[in-house]
Amino acid sequence: MAGRGHVDVSERRLRPIYDALDANNNKKAIQEADKVLRKQKDLICAKALKAIALLRSSRRQEALLLAAEVASEEPIEEATLQALTICYREMERGDLVARIYENAVKKVPQSEEFLSHLFMAYVRLGEYKKQQQTGMALYKVAPKNPYYFWSVMSIVMQALTTEDETLSQKMFLPLAERMVEKMAKDMKIEAEAEVRLYLIILEKQKKYEEALEVVVGPLGSKLISEIELQSLMQAEMYVQLEDWPKANAKYRKLLLTNPDNWLWYIHYFTSLFHLVDSGWTPSEADEGSSADVVTGTVDMAIAFVEERVADELKNGKRLQRGPFLARMELLKRLTERGNQEAADKIGSPADLLKEYFGKFGDKPCCFMDMRPYLTMLKLDDNAKFVEELQTYIEIPEKAGELGLPSDVKTMQRHICCVGLARSLGLQEHLTGEKRDELIQDLMRRHQHGLQFGTDLLPTDVQPSDSYILMAVHIKYAEYLKTKKLSLLFEVIVMLEKGVACSPSNAQYKLILIKLYILLGAFQPCKKLYDNMEVKHIQQDTLGYFYSCYAVALGHLTPACSILSSMLKFFSANHKDTTEYIIAAYKYGSFHKIPEIISFRERLNLSHNYSSLAVERMLLDFIMETTNPEQMRELLDYMEISPEKDEIKWDLLKDNRDLTVLSSWEPEERELTDQQIAWSFCQEKQWLRLRSLILRSLAAVILISQPAPMDGEHSLSHNQDDSKNGESMDGHGNTLLSLIQEMNTHVQDVECQPSTVTENMDLLCGPVPTRMKVYLDGQHHILLTSIFQVAVDVHSLGTNDLNQSQELQEKIARNFDCILKTFEYVLDSMDTPIASPGSPPEVYPQVLQGLVLLVETLCLMTLVISQCQVMLKPIKASLTKKKRKKKTPTNIVPQVFDDYKMFVESLVQFGEKLHKCLLEVDIVITEVDVSTLEISPAPEHAKREDISAETVWKKVKDSYQISAGEMAEVLKQKLQFLRTVRL
Amino acid sequence: MTTLRPFTCDDLFRFNRVNLDPLTETYGLPFYMQYLARWPEYFQVAESPTGEIMGYIMGKAEGRVAQEEWHGHVTALSVAPEFRRLGLAAKMMSSLEQISENKNCYFVDLFVRVSNKVAVDMYKKLGYSIYRTVLEYYSGDPDEDAYDMRKALSADVKKKSIIPLPHPVRPEDIE
Structure with a gap:
């Protein structure tokens, strides 16, 4: 009873501190904590809470010391541990959270709670080996399946992250496998998650036979969370095992249940051609009407696909595109294989495409569906092909005037036709006059088509919007050739009019942003960009349209807020995602754990992240400093060490979404992977230059003001180089080598061939960096x-x-x-x-x-x-010497005058x-x-x-x-x- | 033609064509991560043959079994403008319903802006009915009401879950 009373008293005393912390009143929280500690010195929870309040009042150093004092007492009360955990987590010192629970577990080894906290602390740190041990310790204390499999998963993570492939294959994975096997033998496997983990382990060892046995065996019946999961996994195993007859039969069977699944068709065709190449012939066993029938000859496959088409047509419901696209895909693959005889059995490419257009031409995606198959057409047929498509449209022609569509479906078909004509290159050789006529016609059609969208909400895009986009592409291509300013203005006017009619069309806005940037105008972009509500992860994928130009075009005030809001996203990522790795353990979503971890990594290594950070720091130096001391303070705050290159150049990720803009351009103006790779390479070169400038600046500040200020950063400097003189020389050498590096880098950039950059001004492509302007200047x-x-x-x-x-x-x-x-x-x-x-x-x-x-x-x-700052003391000592000697010399070193x-x-x-x-x-x-x-x-x-x-x-x-x-x-x-x- | 498959983290880098739609909210990372970590089977993406993301559905299972409130919930459903009118939303909904059936859910529910007539009509066609109105559920200027629409699954033999409530409720009254 006494003990209980004690707890209540403590709780009551601590309450005001908690309240103050909740109310964000840190000053009051500190006062309340001091009050409690005066009454009751040993109430260390109050100290832990005070540490939180100190930290939140930017008194990090004191907080760290106080928290360390609490931790050294190795507390085991829940409240204290919780407070310390919060404090350390806010300090981003997850390692210290692990330490306090390690100590708690030492004192109370049987505590399921402490062990489970410790496990999660290790998850935050990515300490897989310790996770594994803690998971087992947990299972021994409380024999629950999840704990056991936490441990298994931790072994798998060691296998996935070790650089030593042998270790992974010979030790970690076999160990994990044995652990799961043991549970399987004892009939102790309960959850689907456990079976999936088993399969991951087997697949990572390429033990597909064994995996297949699990999938089809009794454990496989647990695979129910996703639709057809068991069948799908079985089919995937057949593919992995290169058991083509079985894979073929399985995907065929799956396609019977859903003839619209593209991935299944792809696997089906792949297995088919493997069978054909191996000379497979149907045996009698395959002839039957069994569900597992193999269709391993081209004729059988053609028949199968034609059946799907026929069934779809019989179906009576809304047509699915799958069978029709699959037929074109099969035709394409046969043609590519040179099997013209078989291809002819399916039909001519033009006929199939026309039929597809006839059925789906009124869908906005029709153009995209058809595009991959256009290459099958013969070049001289292109004009005739599009002309024939037009006959499907049936727009009544008035005398002397082009007919306009009477409904949205007809218009959509026309849009598709124009897109196809452009993609097939039919607009490439129009005379100037014809081209202008076409643009005028498209603009007129856009205007006319607006009547089909009057019922739509302002949040919907107008169905006739594509007309403007196509006209813009035509005109922009002309601008690229002539560089006539008037054309650029015309394109912008067209798009601005488009936005006025269809305020939700993001395509318009993204292109507008790009064109305004081309004109050097940042201001109009801000509104357009804000209006699209680009946020969170989109800042990484779409930010390239916009973010770096605030600095490049001199809009420095908005640049500060743009950069810091984007950086916030990146810096929160680690914390944000790590919490959900823990959740994935808790809910048994083991297969998601490596995925979430590599996602976190991909964001962390985003080129944008590094680039924004460097630009932000350069900007801060330029905007915020008006004396040398301020520069030193800013540097300490930024924690830049000039001698250390923090950017992992080889691992940087290009997270830009370069597919977001629609395009109907012919093949030669499509953005290629090579262009994307080059553009990324240039971005990295620019970033390297900027980062070298920043580090050099940091080195300059450190050689002139070597005395450490407060803060952990300079403290560690102080410890590392106990003699200031040494550290000064160190920074001097660092600066020298940075200058050297910058020179070499610039030479490398200047030496690279310029041909690769030529085609970089595509409407849908990335914009070049500022490197050229920089070097020219x-x-x-x-x-x-x-x-x-x-x-x-x-x-x-x-x-x-x-x-x-x-x-x-x-x-x-x-x-x-x-x-x-x-x-x-x-x-x-x-x-x-x-x-x-x-x-x-x-x-x-x-x-x-x-x-x-x-x-x-x-x-x-x-x-x-x-x-x-460096010259001043030299001059002062000179003056002093002069006074001492009292023999005035006229020799003032030249450097002062210079x-x-x-x-x-x-x-x-x-x-x-x-x-x-x-x-x-x-x-x-x-x-x-x-x-x-x-x-x-x-x-x-x-x-x-x-x-x-x-x-x-x-x-x-x-x-x-x-x-x-x-x-x-x-x-x-x-x-x-x-x-x-x- | 569609490949419906589980949504992966990397799809977040490529879903812009869907999410640039003004009614499709782009959430902070924790939101997506929570769903991926906890209900990965309920987060599905539809991909076109050329690899574009056509749309996605995000949902979860929640509610107490004892009260017969265990149900599937549609958190978000969106299709990129160029892939509309292909019946994609219906396919994704049916997949979510199937998953909920497998989990013995009693019903599937969702919230939709009362002004979004196209969506309300579509859900009605898919067998959903208005269970209740939630006042000022969507914040904005002005706030907007939501319909809570439901469809009973086979576990709810007597279709008790979809008997409409006579009065609207406030957001704080819903679980």
Whole structure:
């Protein structure tokens, strides 16, 4: 009783701390905890709760110490353990959570609860071996099946993650198998999850015979969660075993139950051709009407597929596409195999395609369904083929005028026809006049087709939307050839009109974003992007349309919030997904565990993640620092170590979704895998350059301000290099090798062939990086030179100044090089962003160049401010010496003068650049887009509220914001620069 | 032509054509992970021959067996615009019903915006009826009511689960 009373008292005393924590009032929680501890020193739960409150008040170090104090008492009360767990988890110190439960288990080895907490703590850490042991310990304490299989799964995870394949095959998997076998022998297997785990183990060892036995045996009857799971697994085993007759029979049987499943047809055809190649002949046993009949000859397969088609036609219900597509697929495969005789038995490709169009032409997916089979057509037949399709459409033609469809289905068929014509290349050789007519016609049809969507909700896309998209593709292809600005404006106007009629069409918006970016205008994209509600994982897959351009086009304020909201998604991923790995153990979804783990990894290794993080840190340095000390604080906060490259280059993942845009383009303008691979390679090259700049900057800060500030980061530095001098030299060397690396990297990039990048401006393809603008602008030379200056200034501090003539000259040379390069770059940027002539032109790359130049000047300011930090004590000691000796010497080292001159020149350049930015405003207000030759919109499709003028206004506003924001940040850095005189 | 198969984590990287539809919510990772970890069989994706994601259905089994409330629930069902009017939603619904039958559920239920007439009509065609109205279930400007629609499964022999409630309920009153 007494004990119980004690607990109640404690609980009552702790209550106010919990309440304060719940109310997010950390200050009060600390006060309440102190109050309790004054009364009752040994109530360590109060200390654990106080640690949480400290942590949440950004007093991490104190929290860590206090929590360690609690942990050292090896608590076993639930409340204390819980509080410590929360505290450590918020610190992202899952390892310490495991330690406290290890201690608790030592004290109370029979506790199912502690052991199960410990197991989960190991899951969070991915400590599979310890998971395995803890799972077994749990099973011994409480012999429940799930615990046993947690342990088995932990062994499987060791097998899957070890790099030693022999270990996996010879030790882990056989061990896991024996463990499950034992349960099977004892008839102790209960759940479907356990059977599936058994199958995973067997499959990983390629023991398909054994797996098949399990599937068809008594345990197989437990496989019921998914429809037909047992049959499907059986069929998969036959494929793995290359038992083609059985696989063929099984998939045939499955197709009888569902003739619309594509994957089954594929397996069916694969097994068929294996049988054909092996010369399989039907034996009498196969002739019967048994359900397991094998159809191992081409004739039998044709008959089978034709039967499915016939059955489907007899069915009377809505037709399924499966049998019809399967017939085309079989034809294609036969043709590819050169079996023309058999192919002819099915029919001609054109006839099959026409029949398919006749049946499914009114479905929006018809074009996509047909496209893979168009290659079967003969080139000279293409025009005739499309012409014949048109006869299916039956649009009544009025005298002298093209007929317009009377219902949505007819229109859909027409859309499909136009798409096919484009894909077959029939629009490639139209004369300019014919092409314009076609575009006009498509626009008119779009307008006409809107009547079929009047009943739709605003959240639905309009069925006639594809017309605009196709017209856009045609016009954009023309723009690619001619680069005429008016065409770009026309495309944007068409799409803006499209959005006005169909506000939910994401295709319109994504292309618009892309085109505005092409024009260098970020501002209009923001609204379009927000409007699509792209969030969470879509930020990884679709962010490439948008996120990096806020920085690239100088919209720095929105850039900060865009980058940080995206980074939040990535940084929460680990925690978010790990919880559900635990859930998967709890609910026995073992087959999902490796899947969730590799998903977490794929996000963690996302190229976007690294790239956003690097850009965000560079941006923070540029925007947030106005003195050298701030830079040091920011660096500590960011925890960058210049000597360590945190990015796992070889493992980076390209998570961009490059399939999201619809395309009807002919094969030569389809985005290829090779282009995607190249674009990713370029993204990585750009990221490497940016990451080198960031690390070099970090190294500069650390050589000039080596004394550690507070925070774990610098603490660990302090421990690692007990002598500051050593660590300073270390950073100096690091900086040298980073400069070297940057030079080599730039050389590699410059040496690569440019041919591969040529076709990178496809409407559906990725946009090239800023690398070219960067290299053209000589920014790498500017930055490596200033970093070299920092290295040399640092050496000045460690050498005798009187003997440093050479060093000083080197610094002077680099100053000189920077100033000359600057002058050259600024001179070569005499092209204004727009030329107001008639017709006017805009040069968006000028904007990108200006943005980079501002950025480089800002970075240079930061580096030079650190040089000042290093030079100051040198100068001071000189002055002191002079005073002591009282013999005034006139020799002031050259470097001080050079430095002074350099900073002054830099300020002058900055002022010139500032003027350039202000001039952007003047130039763009003079542009009059009404002199652009815009082809007239058809009379009925005119919307006066959307025109080249309104589009230009958006672009102009965006340029103004870019120039304004750039001017602002430059002004701030120029002020900073004026304070770094010696 | 469709391949209906279990949804995998990697499908999250490719479901944009479906999820860019304004009525299809893109949830935070924990939401999808919870379903994948707990009810993986209830999360199915339909894939086209060329590998595009056509649509997906996400559901779960919940409720107490003793009260005959053990049921399948459709959490999300969506088909990309270009794959509509192919009967895909019906196929995915029927698969979810089959899975729920295998689990001896009494009924399947779902929530739908009262304004989404196309969806309500479709569910009616699939044998669902309005069990009750849930007031202001969907937050927005303004909030919108939901229909709770149900279809009885074979375990509910007397079809007790689908007798309509006479009065609307508030979101906090539903389990």
